[in-house]
Amino acid sequence: MSTPPDPAIRVEGLVREFPGGLRAVDGIDLAVSKGEIYGFLGPNGAGKSTTVAILTTLLPPTAGRAVVVGHDVTAEGAQVRRKIGASLQQSALDPYLTAWEHIRLQGALHGLPRPHTQRRGEELLHRLGLSEAASRKVRTYSGGMQRRLDLALALLHEPQVLFLDEPTTGLDVQSRTGLWEEIKALAQRGVTVFLTTQYLEEADLLADRVGIIDRGRIVAEGPPSRLKAEIGRPALEAIPADPASAAGLAKLLERFGEPLSLGTTDGVSIRLQGGTGELAEIVRAIDAAGIAVADLRIHAPTLDDVFLAKTGRRLEGGGEG
Amino acid sequence: MSAPAGLWTVTRAVARRNLGSYLRRPELLLPSLLFPLVFFASFAGGLSALGHLPAFHYAPGYTTFQYGFILCQTALFSGLFTAFSLAYDLETGFARRLFLASANRTGIPLGYAAVAVARAILAIAVVTAVALAVGMRVEGTPGQLVLLCVLGLLLVLIGYGWAAGIALRFRTVQAGPAMQTPVFLAVFLAPAYVPLQLLRGWIHSVANFNPVTYYLEATRGLLSGHPEELLAALLLAAALAAAFWGWTQFNLKAAEAAG
Amino acid sequence: MLTIALRAFLKTVRQPFQLFPLIFFPAILLAINASGLTAATELRGFPTHSYLTFAIAVAYVQGALFALVNAGTNLAEDIESGFFTRLALTPLSRAALLGGLLIGIAAVGVLQSLVYLLIGAVAGAHLHGGLPGAFLLLGLGAFASAGFGAGGIAAALLLRSGEAVQGLFPLFFVLLILSSANLPRNLLHGWFHTVATYNPFSYLIEGFRAVYLSGFPAGPLLGAVAVIAGTWLLFGSAAVALLWRSLRPG
Numbered sequence: 102m103s104t105p106p107d108p109a110i111r112v113e114g115l116v117r118e119f120p121g122g123l124r125a126v127d128g129i130d131l132a133v134s135k136g137e138i139y140g141f142l143g144p145n146g147a148g149k150s151t152t153v154a155i156l157t158t159l160l161p162p163t164a165g166r167a168v169v170v171g172h173d174v175t176a177e178g179a180q181v182r183r184k185i186g187a188s189l190q191q192s193a194l195d196p197y198l199t200a201w202e203h204i205r206l207q208g209a210l211h212g213l214p215r216p217h218t219q220r221r222g223e224e225l226l227h228r229l230g231l232s233e234a235a236s237r238k239v240r241t242y243s244g245g246m247q248r249r250l251d252l253a254l255a256l257l258h259e260p261q262v263l264f265l266d267e268p269t270t271g272l273d274v275q276s277r278t279g280l281w282e283e284i285k286a287l288a289q290r291g292v293t294v295f296l297t298t299q300y301l302e303e304a305d306l307l308a309d310r311v312g313i314i315d316r317g318r319i320v321a322e323g324p325p326s327r328l329k330a331e332i333g334r335p336a337l338e339a340i341p342a343d344p345a346s347a348a349g350l351a352k353l354l355e356r357f358g359e360p361l362s363l364g365t366t367d368g369v370s371i372r373l374q375g376g377t378g379e380l381a382e383i384v385r386a387i388d389a390a391g392i393a394v395a396d397l398r399i400h401a402p403t404l405d406d407v408f409l410a411k412t413g414r415r416l417e418g419g420g421e422g
Numbered sequence: 423m424s425a426p427a428g429l430w431t432v433t434r435a436v437a438r439r440n441l442g443s444y445l446r447r448p449e450l451l452l453p454s455l456l457f458p459l460v461f462f463a464s465f466a467g468g469l470s471a472l473g474h475l476p477a478f479h480y481a482p483g484y485t486t487f488q489y490g491f492i493l494c495q496t497a498l499f500s501g502l503f504t505a506f507s508l509a510y511d512l513e514t515g516f517a518r519r520l521f522l523a524s525a526n527r528t529g530i531p532l533g534y535a536a537v538a539v540a541r542a543i544l545a546i547a548v549v550t551a552v553a554l555a556v557g558m559r560v561e562g563t564p565g566q567l568v569l570l571c572v573l574g575l576l577l578v579l580i581g582y583g584w585a586a587g588i589a590l591r592f593r594t595v596q597a598g599p600a601m602q603t604p605v606f607l608a609v610f611l612a613p614a615y616v617p618l619q620l621l622r623g624w625i626h627s628v629a630n631f632n633p634v635t636y637y638l639e640a641t642r643g644l645l646s647g648h649p650e651e652l653l654a655a656l657l658l659a660a661a662l663a664a665a666f667w668g669w670t671q672f673n674l675k676a677a678e679a680a681g
Numbered sequence: 682m683l684t685i686a687l688r689a690f691l692k693t694v695r696q697p698f699q700l701f702p703l704i705f706f707p708a709i710l711l712a713i714n715a716s717g718l719t720a721a722t723e724l725r726g727f728p729t730h731s732y733l734t735f736a737i738a739v740a741y742v743q744g745a746l747f748a749l750v751n752a753g754t755n756l757a758e759d760i761e762s763g764f765f766t767r768l769a770l771t772p773l774s775r776a777a778l779l780g781g782l783l784i785g786i787a788a789v790g791v792l793q794s795l796v797y798l799l800i801g802a803v804a805g806a807h808l809h810g811g812l813p814g815a816f817l818l819l820g821l822g823a824f825a826s827a828g829f830g831a832g833g834i835a836a837a838l839l840l841r842s843g844e845a846v847q848g849l850f851p852l853f854f855v856l857l858i859l860s861s862a863n864l865p866r867n868l869l870h871g872w873f874h875t876v877a878t879y880n881p882f883s884y885l886i887e888g889f890r891a892v893y894l895s896g897f898p899a900g901p902l903l904g905a906v907a908v909i910a911g912t913w914l915l916f917g918s919a920a921v922a923l924l925w926r927s928l929r930p931g
Contacts, residue, residue, distance in 0.1 A: 159521060160681030179525040187522055191515035197443055210433030210523035212428070254519070453851055464858040467873035471724055471864055610713045616720045625716035 107171075108132040109262050109293040110139075110156065114165035125151040127317030133295060133310075135261075140308030140325075141297040142396050142404060144416055149297040150190060153266045157187045170261050170404040183211070183386070186255030187264040192247045196240035200231055200250050203239070204257060211258040211342070225253040229283065245276030252283065256297065264291045269303060281307060301404045301416065307420050313408055313416075320411040331401040332410050333348045335377055336400040340368040342393035350392050357383055368396075429532070432524045436533025440507060441540055444571040454541055458496045462488060464619045466553075469615055477620055482559040482646050487617075489553045490642040494547060494634065495609050497574045500542035501535075501581025502605050508534050509589035509597060511675070527678065531586050531670050532660075539575060546574065561647040569652065570644040576659035577637060581605055583666025590673035593680075608634045633658055656663060682777040682784065689755070689785025694792070704796050706747075707740035711800070714739075718863065726867050728894055734806045737797065738889035739862045741822050742882065744793040746853050748826035751848035752786050753833030760841050765927075779924055782834060783827045790826025801893075810892040818892055820841045821905060825885065828912030833917035838927050858881050881908045 117126040126148045141149050154160035156167055158178040158209055166173065171371050172180040177417040194203065201222065208218030212351055226232045229249040239247060248268060255263060265284070269277040275285040298304050302309050313321040313328075321328055337358070341350050344367060351360065351369045357379055358371035373379060378398060387394055408416035444450050460630055466488040473484030480487045508531070511517040520530050554560075562570065585601040592600070592626045612634040613621060640655035715733035722732050729735050759765040798815055801808065808814050836846045860882040861869065869877050877883045888905020891898045 122503075154681050157522060159518065159678075161679055182522060182525060189515075189518065191518065193519040195439070195443065195511075197447060198439065202439070202442070206435055206439050207519075207523055209438070210432055210520065212431050212525075299661050347668045449848065457851070460855050460858065463873075464863075467720075467871070468859070468863055468869060468877075469721075470870055470873070471868040472718075474723060475720055477720075607709070607713075610710075610717065613717075615717050615786055620720040622715060622719040623716050626724070 109135045109137070109170060110295060111168045112152075112156070112165070113167075115152070115155065115162050115167055116164040117148075117155060117160065118163040124317050126155065126162070129317070129319055130312070131312055131319065131322065133293060135293050136288060136291045137309045138284065138294040138307050139310040140304035141295065141314060141417070142299070142301070142304045142311050142408075143297075143314035144299060146415075147314045149299075149314060150266055152314070153187070153189070153264050153295070153297055157185060157189075157264050158182055181368050183258075183260045184260055185264060186258065186260035187266070188248070188251045188255045188268055189264075189266045190270070192251045194239045194247055194250065197236055197238055200226060200235040200379070203250065203254055206256050207254045213258060221259070222253075223255055229253050230279070245272050245279075248272060248276070248280065252280070256287075258284055260292065262295065263287060265294065265296045267297055267299065269298070269300065277303075287392075299416075304404060311404065313404070313411065315408070315412050315414075321407055325404060326369045328404065328407045332406050333372050335356075335402065336372050337372055337383065338368045338370045338396075338398040338400060339387070340396040340398075343405075344396040346392050349390065350387070350394070353386060353390050353392070356384070357386075368398075370400075386395060429526045429529045432526050432529025433532040433536060436520060436530055437540075438505075440534060444507070444537065444541060450507075454490055454500070455548050457499075458492055458545050459552055461495065462549050465491065465615065472616055473622065475616070477541040478617065480617065480639060480642065480646065481648075482561050485553065485556065485558045486560065486645055487642060489549075489558055490645050491638060492549055492553075493570075493641055494546050494548065494549045494577055494637050497542050497577035498581035498609060498634075500545060500604055501538040501578045501583070502532055502585045502601060504538035504541060505582055505601060506583030506595060506598060507537075508586055509593070511593045511602070512589060512593040513595055521678070522559050527674065528671065530581060531590070531674055534586065535582050539578050542574065542578045560645055561639060562644045562649075563647060566644045566647065566649060567678060569656070570641060571650075573637060573644070573656060573659060576656070576663045578657065579663040580666055583663060583670050587666065587669040587673040588670045590670065590677045593677060596643040608632060614636050614638075633662060682781040685778060685781025686784035686788065689752075690788045691783050692882075694789065704744070704793050707743040707793075708797070708800050710743070711736060711740045711797075712804075714863070715804070721864060723743040724864075724868055726865070728865055729807075731805070731807060733801070733804055734893050735865075735890065736863070736917040737801045737806045737893060738886050739857075740797045740800075741794055741889045742857065742862075742886050744797065744822065745790065745825035745829045745885075746850070746857060748786055748790060748793075749829035749833040749836075749853065750847055751833065751847070752782065752830035753837040754843040756782070756834055756837035757841060757846050760837060761843065765812070775924055775928055778928075779834070779920060783830060786830030786833075787823040787827040790830075791819050793826070794822030797822075806893060808893055814896060817897070819891065821889060821892075821909070824909050825905075825912070826914045828909050828916060830847045831920045832912065832916035835916055835923050838920070838923035842912065856880060860886060862886055881911065884908050901916040 110131070112129055112131045115126050115129040116124065118124050129152060141152065143149050149364050151160065155162050156169055156174060158181050160254060161175055168174070169181045170184040172184070174181050198206070204222040205218060208215070208222070213221070217315070226235050229252060231246060231249055231253065234242065234246060241248065244251065269280055272280065281303070284294055284296065296307060308325060310323060311325050312319050337348055337354070339354065341347050347369055354369060354371045358374045361370040361372045380399070384397070405416045408414070461570060466485045469488070470484050472478060473487070478484070507515070517530070521527060524530060560567070584605065588597050589603045611628045612632050613629055618626070618629055618635060618639065636651060636655040636658055640649055640652050641647035643652065711733070714736050717883070719732045721727060722730050756765065771785050798818060810817060833846060836849055840846055859873070860880045860881070861877050866874065866877055866883065884901070884904035885908045887901045891901035
C-alpha cells in the first residue's frame, strides 16, 4: 500500500535496541491514515508495546524516525503529547484518587480550562458508564471500570490520535464488547486509533488495516479481508453420519477441491476451488449420492493462518512469552 | 485544543495531587508528623543530662539545642520521604500518566519538590508548637528566624534532590536504602547530641568535613541569636541544593531514555 | 520442623535487604552513638568510661526488634504467594510449623548476636562476663529474637500483608528509644524517667548491658528474662491462636 498523503502516523526504519543487544523493534515502516483504525497484531514479546511506547514519546528510538500528527516524536515530543491520547497496558491510575480527581489532574496537566475539564469529564464519564462511580476511589473499581476510566482520561483533551495498548486484555466479555463499540464510535468521529492486540477477533472486528508484527518486524500488512484472501481459499469439512461412507464422500468431494487435512479424524476436508459459492452444488451432489452427512462446516482463513503462513508459527497459543 | 501547559501548570497539577494524597492517607501523614516529635522527645528528654556537662555552652539550653537538630533532620527527611512517593509512582506506573500528559516534564519532579516543602512546613510546625509548649527558648531575632526558614527550605531541597535522583534512576521503592542511608549517615555523623567540641574520636574528624555540621551549627546559632559562619552554611546549602537539582534533572533524562 | 527452621534461617540470611537492617544497621548506629555520645561518660553517675560498652546492648535488642519485622514480612510473603497454604496441606503439624519458624528465627538471633559480640570485641567493648557471658548473650539474643519473632508471626497471620507488618516497626522503635537506651535510668529526668521505668525495653537493654558492665548481676538479668518470657507468653500465645485459626479445617 502506498503511503497516504499527510498520514496521522508515519514510521520509517524504526529500531529500538535494549542493553544486551535485544532488538525489540527491528526496522518498522508503517503509515496510518487519519481516521483509520490500525490494528497492530502479534504474540507476546513481538514488539507491539515497545512500538507504542516510542510513538507516544515514552521511549526514544535507537534508529529511524516516527512522525505523529506532523511532529517528530524525538524532537517535538511536547507537541506530540498535546495531540495524542494513550491507554497503555498498565492502567496507570492512583488507587487513592477518585475518577473526578483523575480527570481534574489530567485536565490540569494538559492546561485545559477548568470549566472545559468539568464539561468534558461529565460527558466522558457518562458515555463510559462511570458517572455513578465517579466519586469513589479507584481501588474500589473493577478491572473493566479502571480500563474505561483510563480511556476517559486518554480522551479528555480530544486527541487526534489515540493509542490503545491491549485495551481489552483481562476484561470480561461484556466489558470487552462495550469497549469495542466505543472504539468504533471514536473512529467514526475522526479519531485515528492505533490499537495493539493479541486477540485475532479484536483485530478482525475493529481494524481497517492490520499490521502483523513478529520479532520486531512487520511480516504482513493490509485490510484483514485481503490478508486472509491472500493466504487461500476456504476449506469445507463434511462429517458423514456413517463412518463407513467416508471414503465415498471423499471421492465425491474431490471434484470440488483438493483434499486437505484439518486434523479431525472423522471428517473429510477439501480446499474449495471455487469458494463458498459452490456450497449449494456440493450439498445437492451429496444428497444425490445418498450419503447422509452429520455435519457440514466451512473453515475460512483467519489472521492466525496469515501469521502461520508468514512465520511458520501459530499466533494464538503459539507466541513466545 | 488546549494551550500548551507550561512548567508551572504541570508543577501545580502534580503538587496538588501529591499533597492531597499525603494529607488524605493517615499511613503517610501520621508518621511524618509523629516521628519528629518522638525524636525530639527522646533526645531532648532522654539526653537532657548532657546539658549539664561542664563543657556544654549553649545559652538557650539543651531543649533548644536538640530542637535545632530536629529541624535539620525533619527538613532533610521530608525531602527524602517525598522522593519515596516518586519512586512508588514510578514503580507502579502512575508516573507514566504524568510523563504522557505533561508537555514540560521538568514540572513533574518540581511538583514533588513543592510537596516536600509543604510536608516539611507541616511537620516542623507541629514539633515547634510542642517544643514551645514545653518551654523551649528561642533567642533569635525575627530576621534571623527568616534566615532559619531559608536554610530549612534549602535542606528540604537537598534531601529531596538527592533521593529524587535515585528514584528516577532506579524507578523502584527497593532503592529506598540507597536513598535513605546516605542522608541518615550524614545527619548522625554530625554534632547530633552534643556540640562539635564535645565530640571525641573519629566522629569529630568526620563531623568537621560533614556539610550537615555547618547547617546544624548555623541553625543552632540562629536560634540562639548568635549565628556563626551563617553565610558559609547558606552558600553551601544553596550550592548543594542546586547540584542535587542537576542530579535530579540528569536522572529525569535517564528515566525518559529508559521508557 | 528442622526443614522449616532451615528455610526460615536461609530465607533471611540470603536476602541482603533483610540482612542489612538485621545486622549492619544496628552496628552502624552503635558506631555513631558510641562515638557521638562519648561525652556522656563524663556525667557523674555514668557507670563506665566506655560509651561503647554501655551502648552495645542496644544493638542486641534492635536485632531482636528487626527479627519481629523480618519474621512477619517473610511469613506474610508466604501467605500472599500461597506457599503457606501449600505447607498447611502437607502432613506437617501446626506445632512443628510454628516450632520450625521460631527455631529458624532463633538461629538468626544467634548469628546476629555473634556478629555484635565480635564487633564489640574488635571495637574494644569490655565484656565483664567473659566467655560465659558471651554464651549468655547468645542465648538471650536467640530467645529475645524468637520471642519478638513470634510477634511478627502473629502480625503476619492477622494482617496477611508484608507492608502492614512493616508498618508495626515504628511503634516498637518508639518504645526502644523511649527507654534507657542512651543513658542509664539514674541520669534520666522528669517524665522521660517515668516512661523509661515502665517501658519493658529498658529492662531488656539493661539485662544485656549488665553482662558487659558487671557480669551476672541477678536483678538486671532477671528483668531481661522476665521481658523475654513476657514476649513468649504474649506473642507466642497470639501466634499459636492465630495459626490454629488459619489452619482450621474447612
